[in-house]
Amino acid sequence: MENNILKDLIQKNNSKIVLLVIDGLGGLPIKGKTELEAAKTPNLDRLASIGSCGLSEAVGPGITPGSGPAHLALFGYDPITYLIGSGVLEALGIGLKLESTDLAARGNFATMDKKGVIIDRRAGRISTERNKELCSLLQKKIYLIEDIKVFFKPVKEHRCALLLKGKDLADGISDTDPQREGEKIKEATPLKKGATQTANFINKLTRRINEVLKGEIPANTILLRGISKIPRLPSFKEKYLLNSGAIATYPMYRGLAELLGMDILPTGETIKDEIKTLRENFQNYDFFYIHIKKSDSFGEDGNFEKKVSIIEEVDTFIPEIETLKPDVFVATGDHSTPSLLKSHSWHPSPFLLISKNCLSDNLPNFSERACCQGSLGKFPATAAMALMLANALRLKKFGA
Amino acid sequence: MENNILKDLIQKNNSKIVLLVIDGLGGLPIKGKTELEAAKTPNLDRLASIGSCGLSEAVGPGITPGSGPAHLALFGYDPITYLIGSGVLEALGIGLKLESTDLAARGNFATMDKKGVIIDRRAGRISTERNKELCSLLQKKIYLIEDIKVFFKPVKEHRCALLLKGKDLADGISDTDPQREGEKIKEATPLKKGATQTANFINKLTRRINEVLKGEIPANTILLRGISKIPRLPSFKEKYLLNSGAIATYPMYRGLAELLGMDILPTGETIKDEIKTLRENFQNYDFFYIHIKKSDSFGEDGNFEKKVSIIEEVDTFIPEIETLKPDVFVATGDHSTPSLLKSHSWHPSPFLLISKNCLSDNLPNFSERACCQGSLGKFPATAAMALMLANALRLKKFGA
Numbered sequence: 147m148e149n150n151i152l153k154d155l156i157q158k159n160n161s162k163i164v165l166l167v168i169d170g171l172g173g174l175p176i177k178g179k180t181e182l183e184a185a186k187t188p189n190l191d192r193l194a195s196i197g198s199c200g201l202s203e204a205v206g207p208g209i210t211p212g213s214g215p216a217h218l219a220l221f222g223y224d225p226i227t228y229l230i231g232s233g234v235l236e237a238l239g240i241g242l243k244l245e246s247t248d249l250a251a252r253g254n255f256a257t258m259d260k261k262g263v264i265i266d267r268r269a270g271r272i273s274t275e276r277n278k279e280l281c282s283l284l285q286k287k288i289y290l291i292e293d294i295k296v297f298f299k300p301v302k303e304h305r306c307a308l309l310l311k312g313k314d315l316a317d318g319i320s321d322t323d324p325q326r327e328g329e330k331i332k333e334a335t336p337l338k339k340g341a342t343q344t345a346n347f348i349n350k351l352t353r354r355i356n357e358v359l360k361g362e363i364p365a366n367t368i369l370l371r372g373i374s375k376i377p378r379l380p381s382f383k384e385k386y387l388l389n390s391g392a393i394a395t396y397p398m399y400r401g402l403a404e405l406l407g408m409d410i411l412p413t414g415e416t417i418k419d420e421i422k423t424l425r426e427n428f429q430n431y432d433f434f435y436i437h438i439k440k441s442d443s444f445g446e447d448g449n450f451e452k453k454v455s456i457i458e459e460v461d462t463f464i465p466e467i468e469t470l471k472p473d474v475f476v477a478t479g480d481h482s483t484p485s486l487l488k489s490h491s492w493h494p495s496p497f498l499l500i501s502k503n504c505l506s507d508n509l510p511n512f513s514e515r516a517c518c519q520g521s522l523g524k525f526p527a528t529a530a531m532a533l534m535l536a537n538a539l540r541l542k543k544f545g546a
Numbered sequence: 547m548e549n550n551i552l553k554d555l556i557q558k559n560n561s562k563i564v565l566l567v568i569d570g571l572g573g574l575p576i577k578g579k580t581e582l583e584a585a586k587t588p589n590l591d592r593l594a595s596i597g598s599c600g601l602s603e604a605v606g607p608g609i610t611p612g613s614g615p616a617h618l619a620l621f622g623y624d625p626i627t628y629l630i631g632s633g634v635l636e637a638l639g640i641g642l643k644l645e646s647t648d649l650a651a652r653g654n655f656a657t658m659d660k661k662g663v664i665i666d667r668r669a670g671r672i673s674t675e676r677n678k679e680l681c682s683l684l685q686k687k688i689y690l691i692e693d694i695k696v697f698f699k700p701v702k703e704h705r706c707a708l709l710l711k712g713k714d715l716a717d718g719i720s721d722t723d724p725q726r727e728g729e730k731i732k733e734a735t736p737l738k739k740g741a742t743q744t745a746n747f748i749n750k751l752t753r754r755i756n757e758v759l760k761g762e763i764p765a766n767t768i769l770l771r772g773i774s775k776i777p778r779l780p781s782f783k784e785k786y787l788l789n790s791g792a793i794a795t796y797p798m799y800r801g802l803a804e805l806l807g808m809d810i811l812p813t814g815e816t817i818k819d820e821i822k823t824l825r826e827n828f829q830n831y832d833f834f835y836i837h838i839k840k841s842d843s844f845g846e847d848g849n850f851e852k853k854v855s856i857i858e859e860v861d862t863f864i865p866e867i868e869t870l871k872p873d874v875f876v877a878t879g880d881h882s883t884p885s886l887l888k889s890h891s892w893h894p895s896p897f898l899l900i901s902k903n904c905l906s907d908n909l910p911n912f913s914e915r916a917c918c919q920g921s922l923g924k925f926p927a928t929a930a931m932a933l934m935l936a937n938a939l940r941l942k943k944f945g946a
Binding site: 151152155503504505506507508519520521522523524525529531532533534535536537541542543544545546 | 574575580601605606607608609610611612613614615625626629630631632635636772884886887889890891892893894914915918919923924
């Protein structure tokens with residue numbers, strides 16, 4: 147649940163808040179220890195003893211969140227109200243700039259037989275190289291249909307993104323991907339009023355794509371999913387009166403932050419680069435979002451040791467963040483990614499908050515199990531911003 | 547969130563419940579210990595080892611509640627649905643009896659220059675004595691306008707309360723206080739349908755006040771805030787089938803309890819007096835609300851030692867409450883008031899419940915940090931009444 151009373155309580159001051167999101171931080175034990183427990187994290191452990199800890203839950207008990215909902219929740223946006231379509235996330239993920247009138251979709255190159263039946267939904271996982279060639283072929287042949295500009299962008303292997311720019315494009319269109327082999331490509335249909343024209347356009351576009359790709363077996367069609375626009379999101383500035391800067395190495399997280407009106411701070415590829423960016427910009431913003439990607443990537447790969455090493459690397463930079471003296475510092479994950487499961491999971495994220503105004507929990511270390519004993523308890527991630535703002539003394543009293 | 551299934555589950559029996567609210571109980575560490583940790587509380591500590599403990603949160607994570615919302619939540623009323631205006635709270639605070647048709651406002655004596663610009667919102671913090679003189683001057687000159695009775699009541703220093711009694715008075719009127727100096731007094735405007743006439747009345751009244759106070763510099767006007775009526779609240783009797791008595795030394799808490807239909811039991815000024823009142827009335831009610839004020843007052847003053855001593859004093863009366871053998875006894879705060887912050891805060895309140903039917907948590911003591919480990923966990927204060935009623939066996943099973 148998003149906190150709707152918050153907007154009346156916001157007050158400005160000169161405090162600075164740093165939110166460090168270690169993507170997929172939470173894990174499960176292999177040989178008795180989780181990744182966070184196995185990692186040597188003397189700095190985070192020290193902060194856990196003097197800060198407040200708890201477990202944050204992005205969507206709800208048992209619900210495994212995608213990166214979009216997990217981040218929105220942590221930023222205080224109800225992830226069920228503000229659903230970001232997978233087409234938009236895919237487009238953000240490859241660094242496309244989306245306008246509010248644009249329509250984006252996730253595409254799969256696929257194999258269709260002569261009768262139009264899908265026989266391989268991934269076109270034999272063609273190489274990324276081949277994907278690029280096909281996208282540029284499509285782009286050459288299809289650029290403008292009925293005043294709508296069409297962009298084909300390669301992602302990886304068989305995955306591509308489709309971006310449409312034009313007037314009166316509607317979202318609320320069903321997928322053309324039948325989701326299983328042995329069925330024909332589906333007609334796009336309008337799922338809400340006013341979407342008929344766009345649905346017809348998608349079907350026309352699919353026919354044009356099939357013409358261009360004829361003979362390019364195994365990649366002779368594209369299946370579309372998650373046809374969507376960017377949701378209308380109140381900005382961080384509006385919602386919290388915070389000037390905020392985002393530091394992230396991956397395009398999707400920069401894109402998400404941009405949707406919320408954060409300034410995207412140019413940074414390098416490493417954690418060291420990100421901390422340098424924080425230091426150099428520290429005087430210019432009230433709120434910093436720093437995103438560490440690789441803890442999640444190695445979790446998804448099932449690489450326990452590498453995930454441990456990323457957490458350990460993050461830990462070495464904690465003292466540098468401390469020397470900046472943020473008024474509130476939070477280290478947490480957006481969701482858990484246990485190496486054991488090789489995927490995101492539903493387990494809540496360890497959450498550590500430190501400020502002059504927090505109860506020190508005296509916990510022995512920063513870990514999933516220690517956080518169970520913390521004073522913040524288990525709480526919805528949508529409350530995290532209220533906790534940060536409160537500790538920064540940026541919230542007035544509610545009621546007399 | 548208020549629990550709406552409760553009303554169908556309520557059953558009567560002969561059990562007795564005692565709710566001891568130690569106002570502003572929760573705190574933050576100074577030299578390693580919170581006020582409650584620093585206090586010698588052998589009796590509360592003993593109860594914590596045999597009772598159930600947890601942390602209760604009045605409004606939500608990060609939200610600092612005023613006394614009104616904090617108490618309503620503890621009594622099981624959703625504090626967001628039932629908002630009590632600050633005018634009503636101020637009037638209750640000085641012991642005024644409000645009827646449902648009355649309108650109350652908080653007033654500030656202020657200084658206005660010749661052009662009508664507010665140059666001091668607090669009239670140089672005039673003495674309470676001067677405040678009384680001015681209220682009685684106003685009362686003499688302004689008593690009845692257009693069939694509406696007007697009452698001016700001094701509070702403290704520059705603060706006064708305004709009470710209006712008459713027909714068709716509406717709430718939903720904007721403040722006349724511009725909230726900052728250098729601006730003119732604001733016109734009261736209707737914020738909802740049907741409030742125009744009352745808004746006009748408030749503006750007329752302000753002009754009359756200015757005429758009377760002309761020449762009384764620095765207190766030559768009154769700024770009004772929180773113009774409000776008492777909200778329609780279902781009574782304790784209706785909601786819980788409880789005959790309840792309130793024991794409080796401060797008028798505001800008696801006033802709040804009266805809004806909920808509790809009987810206000812006459813008592814003295816000390817904690818000893820309050821416990822005596824409990825003992826003398828113990829056979830006459832099902833539910834007792836006892837309010838200890840000074841823990842909050844000393845917290846607001848930043849007086850750690852005095853807050854500790856109030857908690858210690860409360861502790862000495864615990865055995866006397868035990869000898870009455872209430873079926874359910876709860877000791878908690880309405881909100882936290884850390885001496886460190888000199889104000890209410892967002893930190894949840896330590897909560898201790900004891901009954902024949904509770905799990906004994908075997909905690910080492912009664913404190914914020916011990917309560918993190920309690921079996922009640924962290925829970926919304928609006929659930930506290932359900933916990934008390936359940937332990938008193940006053941709730942039937944939900945569903946078959």
